[in-house]
């Protein structure tokens with residue numbers, strides 16, 4: 001039976017392990033497309049994709065745009081960030097307008113949890129969640145999974161600790177769902193004031209101290225610490241955060257295993273992660289960025305109805321036609 | 326006014342410990358007799374065999390939105406929704422626009438309610454001017470104009486000094502001070518109950534402690550002052566334990582719980598269902614169990630709906646931005662019957678007590694009784710009738726209910742206020758299509 005993703009990609013909570021593996025496997029042939037001189041295949045030719053960003057995010061938007069362009073889709077970027085947009089009411093109108101323009105897919109980033117699902121329920125086009133509030137950021141987690149799989153050859157049984165502000169992190173939630181479904185052992189570590197209630201209910205372990213987490217884990221996924229958390233009274237200072245929870249060269253050296261270090265970016269160097277770690281040999285941060293494009297190509301391809309078995313062929317077909325373009 | 330003779334019903338009157346098959350005669354707007362009444366000259370004789378005849382239901386906590394938001398509810402539509410739900414009286418919270426914080430504003434509600442000719446509407450005045458939490462409103466003037474209690478509901482009373490003063494000052498007029506218990510620094514930004522569901526949905530949670538801290542404070546202030554604090558819409562097991570402790574100590578505290586808080590858990594917020602967004606939020610199964618126990622043993626005195634109409638557009642948006650609250654007048658009895666009586670938590674007379682006799686006692690209102698000479702505020706309902714909640718048939722102007730499609734038992738047949746029939750299901754069936762048209 002052919003596996004599909006359904007109409008939308010809202011989060012990894014709704015996906016099965018097989019669906020997640022399907023995306024990762026489909027991403028493999030697309031990695032190669034980005035290595036070519038002419039980085040383009042005609043797979044989504046004639047499809048219209050709107051990148052709707054209600055919150056600024058250069059890196060995710062660019063990654064999606066590359067993925068779309070390399071699949072030959074027509075893309076439109078709509079950015080309406082922050083206070084100029086009344087987010088709630090506008091979403092209904094936005095949905096109606098998009099529907100009227102007969103677009104095929106919407107990639108949306110929104111500051112409210114649930115916004116992607118809200119839109120997906122109201123329009124016929126495919127909706128891809130590029131981050132909604134503190135809910136999910138599925139393509140980020142998928143690229144993290146792909147990177148771990150690339151480096152360690154497997155995900156099942158791997159011990160991954162997600163470090164930092166779990167409370168406000170959609171990246172953490174998506175990673176937890178994805179990792180747990182694929183059989184990894186998952187832990188979270190950070191100040192108790194930045195841990196959501198009931199997080200253990202998602203099947204994760206809790207570490208109070210980063211040293212303990214590092215001793216246990218094989219992979220660290222270090223989250224960005226938003227500066228606003230200090231003003232909101234969750235932590236006293238960035239300085240202290242770095243001293244207590246920072247991923248430093250010294251701490252990494254003390255761990256008995258050689259850890260793999262991921263970071264979804266953008267980094268606060270010297271806060272949650274030291275520069276020497278970020279730029280060091282244990283860091284796979286740039287590998288993540290490369291995988292981001294491949295994973296997003298896979299998601300776009302699958303949602304557009306692409307047959308997973310033909311992803312390889314689609315790629316081949318692309319290269320044969322390249323001369324004509 | 327023609328006399329009405331209700332024949333052959335099961336008459337339940339908790340005020341007299343009565344539960345028997347009997348006839349009830351209503352004459353000149355009053356209960357004229359109870360027992361075996363063969364017939365009455367010129368009376369409308371209605372056979373209510375198999376039905377429950379009880380004192381009209383009383384809801385001490387509703388939001389009727391007038392003045393200010395007449396597009397979502399008016400006093401007239403709210404009073405009609407109440408009548409359709411079996412309520413003969415409701416108490417309207419003062420968080421209107423402008424706030425009901427003075428004699429004239431209270432008088433306006435009384436006047437609108439008289440014109441509506443449906444359920445009685447008793448205004449609740451604000452505790453503080455503009456509900457700003459600073460200066461006391463004129464309780465005496467408002468009571469003179471018809472207010473039956475004071476509350477800043479919609480907002481908590483943040484200042485303990487103000488709450489203390491209100492509890493002291495209200496004693497002159499013998500009215501309860503109703504509080505919406507919420508520590509706003511703990512609850513700030515919370516859209517639902519803090520717990521696993523909020524964590525999964527990525528929504529900011531409000532911990533049970535935000536309610537319990539204020540419940541504890543209010544109890545302590547009630548003990549200090551000797552005033553009557555009435556705790557609105559209790560939602561946590563911790564609050565129940567605190568009230569039980571207070572009542573054991575003899576503190577003058579009364580409390581209410583809503584049908585949604587004894588029926589739904591935070592799971593109802595799944596899929597970002599904005600019709601399950603309310604304040605206080607839907608909590609956990611253990612909280613529901615504690616509230617049911619509290620309704621059984623009287624720790625919680627009354628069931629109140631916290632009827633909170635909102636426009637379709639206001640709920641048709643992302644969860645964080647949607648307003649709190651649901652409509653409840655037309656589902657309260659059915660939920661009480663289905664969730665409490667059918668499950669064996671309460672007997673039928675106990676449910677009638679929590680929805681009629683006790684609210685009358687707690688807020689010192691007329692009604693809640695079928696004794697001879699009392700105003701004829703009566704409800705007749707069919708305890709066995711099965712029905713499915715369809716918000717499009719609501720008399721309320723708003724449809725924001727999380728119970729749409731839910732199967733309930735217990736359906737109102739007749740609602741009589743002061744001897745006048747204000748709701749009759751048999752004749753309403755015909756009018757319902759027309760009613761739906763008017764209300765969109």
Ligand SMILES: [Zn+2]
Nearest residue numbers: 478479505557
């Ligand atoms: Zn309230």
